[in-house]
Amino acid sequence: MVSPQVSGPAMTPDPDAPLLPEGEAEAVGGAKSPLRRCIASGVVGEKDGMIRFVVGPDGTIVPDVEETLPGRGLWLTADPALVEKAVAKGLFAKAARRSVRTPADLGAQVSGLLRRRCLDLVGLARRGGQAVAGFEKVAAALRAKAIGTRSGIGLRLEASDGAADGRSKLDALSPGIPVVDIFDRGELGMALGRDDAVHAVVGAGPLVQRLQREADRLRALSKGR
Structure with a gap:
């Protein structure tokens, strides 16, 4: 902005x-x-x-x-x-x-709070039926440009420790969709109710706008570290 x-x-x-x-x-x-x-x-x-x-x-x-x-x-x-x-x-x-x-440790406190807030928002999206995880489900959502009956994809989540090949395949299906890749597969999995998660998408809407803001602030605070 x-x-x-x-x-x-x-x-x-x-x-x-x-x-x-x-x-x-x-x-x-x-x-x-x-x-x-x-x-x-x-x-x-x-x-x-x-x-x-x-x-x-x-x-x-x-x-x-x-x-x-x-x-x-x-x-x-x-x-x-x-x-x-x-x-x-x-x-x-x-x-x-x-x-x-x-x-x-004020800087670490802020980063920790933002990290928790981001993952809480991911969890909220999952509970509200606004997020799906797993390569096949994510690919299907990207092709349909919808999650269930909700139209529009607002954000992709990619684990920071995920393999590059799966990510590149999803890149081809989602031009212009923002990607957040600052959480590892364990963190994403916990937020999404799974053992781990490498790929996920969140539907468009106000919640994804909040998530994007928090992720941007967290990324900014993490630069150079």
């Missing part, structure tokens, strides 16, 4: 200025705006590519990957270098304007 243009200092922040201007609301540009400011870079971007954090009741920084926890959110771009920078340089305390406790 292309972010709206943000004029002025928001796109080229002064490195000597406060990363979160005093009094700035959590949403940049209005209560319903999708824009947020990253506390590590100072750059404004769409929240779809960012992670929300809040200060917990005991003063600990808590990842809020579902964006439901109360309190003013502190946002970071989904980039491991920026998460490390925020932890190392005490940027959460600076942004919150109070003393906070920042877990040293």
